[in-house]
Amino acid sequence: MANKVYPNAVTAVADQLRDGMTILSGGFGLCGIPDALIEAIRASGVRNLTIVTNNPGIDGIGIGRLVETRQVAKLIASYAGENATFARQYLAGEVEMEYNPQGTLAERIRAGGAGIPAFYTPTGVGTDIARGKETREFNGRPCLLEHGIFGDLALVHAWKGDTEGNLLYRLTARNFNPVMATAAKVTIAEVEQLVQPGAIDADHIMTPGIFVKRIVELPRVEKHIEKLTVRQRA
């Protein structure tokens, strides 16, 4: 019987890494990031990576881990505002960044995973990101041609997962995780709770197991808050 369950993040990623590969990572800010898998990638020392993610976390957390160690050669993202190390490397020309509008980024990855090689979108027409892209009018409205993204490896963080690879995400920790899971040759999921098939209601599954090649239960879950905002009790 096929087995998708791996004992830990390090063994799950071990034979999947090579220099110059493209890795997709779920997460938005520090929310829903596959941090244990990223740490395993950091520890492996693999280099010259192209990383596709919404934003590279902060210094030393999430994709920030790989920025610090200079394992990232190129970042495809919509935002890099809270990572000072990345900003320094970028302004010094040491790392490449391809800016994508967030919706275009999400849609490009979705297209890659869904077998759509390219699509037209009104987003970004007349801006810097339109440079070098075909523009074409539909219903009188100019649109840009954008291409699908498909990676070598996708890393996602889920709340619950079963041994078949069916995944459930929690609240806004869902974000880019489901789409990343669809758009790589190999998808590895880290989960807070590993359960048996049938324990998750089949109607609630957000990522069907078909997209998940390997799954790892986290021994302990450490979550970070980037900006704690609270209100006072009346």
Next chain:
Amino acid sequence: MANKVYPNAVTAVADQLRDGMTILSGGFGLCGIPDALIEAIRASGVRNLTIVTNNPGIDGIGIGRLVETRQVAKLIASYAGENATFARQYLAGEVEMEYNPQGTLAERIRAGGAGIPAFYTPTGVGTDIARGKETREFNGRPCLLEHGIFGDLALVHAWKGDTEGNLLYRLTARNFNPVMATAAKVTIAEVEQLVQPGAIDADHIMTPGIFVKRIVELPRVEKHIEKLTVRQRA
């Protein structure tokens, strides 16, 4: 306070109908069809409709109701195999049919709802459905240009819905319902159970209320089985 709840299907559709309009309908076979809303459309007598749906049900059920009364001028679908009245009208040239591969149909509606005017797909290259469509190669593979679909009205059937319009579908009755809900000026949902906001776990909601303008609780739910297949107990 905005109110989305209507007392019944007839009042929910009443002021939304005009001859020649395009109506999208969820459902696959007889599973998950918005049959009460379709019956309200039938009763209204509105004519010359373009219907977008995966398949037009069977005689007298689902979109079949509107076929019988000749309210359908054109069908955009992937299949029409089980509706004898439709077949007769089609072979007599009384109704138009635009065949779409099922995945292309789903993707076109999804594109319409998601602001993507057009996309390329490998499906259908070299077949009859490629006729008149632009073909373009991506990564050495020819693909067809397909356009988004956006309707005047979308009808969906959901299992549970809250008064905000958040919807939950059950098992394979989900099918085309969520995508139809995204791709029309006005979407009306019929639900088996109407509940208060908060009664459905926010993580499980399949169609967020933003897509649903009107919602109707069915007084009684009649579901049809197209092909009953069972096994004997050992």
Next chain:
Amino acid sequence: MPWNREQIAARAARELQDGFYVNLGIGIPTLVANLIPEGMSIQLHSENGMLGMGPFPFEGEQDPDLINAGKETITQIPTTSFFDSVASFGMVRGGHIDISILGGLQVSETGDLANWTIPGKMVKGMGGAMDLVAGVPRIVVVMEHCAKGESRLVKQCTLPLTGKSVVDLVITDLAVFEVRKGEAPALRLIELAPDVDVAEVRANTAADFVESLN
């Protein structure tokens, strides 16, 4: 002796591998579901929005909300997941399904497939067939070798195509053919049904093919 439908399906089942996600067409392909080798973990995809299809329900336990792409009542199993039609065809077109076993009306010697309509006779539609042949990396066609005395393995399809150069393997009641896309001839006879010889296959095959039996 040519294979019967069950035997054709059994031969098709040998194309499955442990862990595969599989889409089965209607007709002979459906029989494959009951012939999955013991101990092999296979998840069946139903294009209407389901992975992990279970068997038919026991009488009285049918649920109108739970059907397969053929509109038959079915059941769920512990590994089942449900999703919408968009996600379903994202899986298909995106190449996530490992193999699809489909019925055929005609297969050409370059691997073209016609299986969705007979003009003037059928008002059905392609359903998901064109998406499957475009998206699934391995397409196996199972069909009777001949229909009304006419070979279904043809030089060129005369019926409307489902896809061009999409078939990887053809299993008929007489033989098994591999399609090596881009080669000429692309059809390679790799296996015979018991007591069927090459002469019989040649006599019943309009398409050009090479022998590659071992």
Next chain:
Amino acid sequence: MPWNREQIAARAARELQDGFYVNLGIGIPTLVANLIPEGMSIQLHSENGMLGMGPFPFEGEQDPDLINAGKETITQIPTTSFFDSVASFGMVRGGHIDISILGGLQVSETGDLANWTIPGKMVKGMGGAMDLVAGVPRIVVVMEHCAKGESRLVKQCTLPLTGKSVVDLVITDLAVFEVRKGEAPALRLIELAPDVDVAEVRANTAADFVESLN
């Protein structure tokens, strides 16, 4: 007396209508959330995958899995739904959000908006701003009229654009301008802050505009 940030936000809040789905940018737009008129049902969209944003959590009740697009901890409310980033931007690009209230660095006299970067200074990114201005049918920009003595209402944006001809309404500390796309001049002064006169607005505005006060 020019409007302060809170007053700018209050003016923006008057653009809301009962039943609206609303996306608020970071900065002054965020203040609008607390100024929604009583009895009005408004659902706030957060681009990271949420409709129906609640207020900040009480101290100690924060959840790292529940943040807004500004990465701040927030809460859910009974109407809340969660979804992924693809669905979130499907809503945005598909025109399903009724209005977006955004900050601005520059607005041109044809309604171009620049609000995502200052070359050489910021390494941030457009996030969802380009998608919002392309997809949401009504775009309201709230900003200080001038920055360091320079008008932010300009003939042509000198900063990289977020979108071309996308702004519908501009609310500054001095005045409110409607943008009539396609007309020239497109900018129409429709409202003044208390004790601000047209001369003061003219003196502080590099863009051409017509008066349309009533």
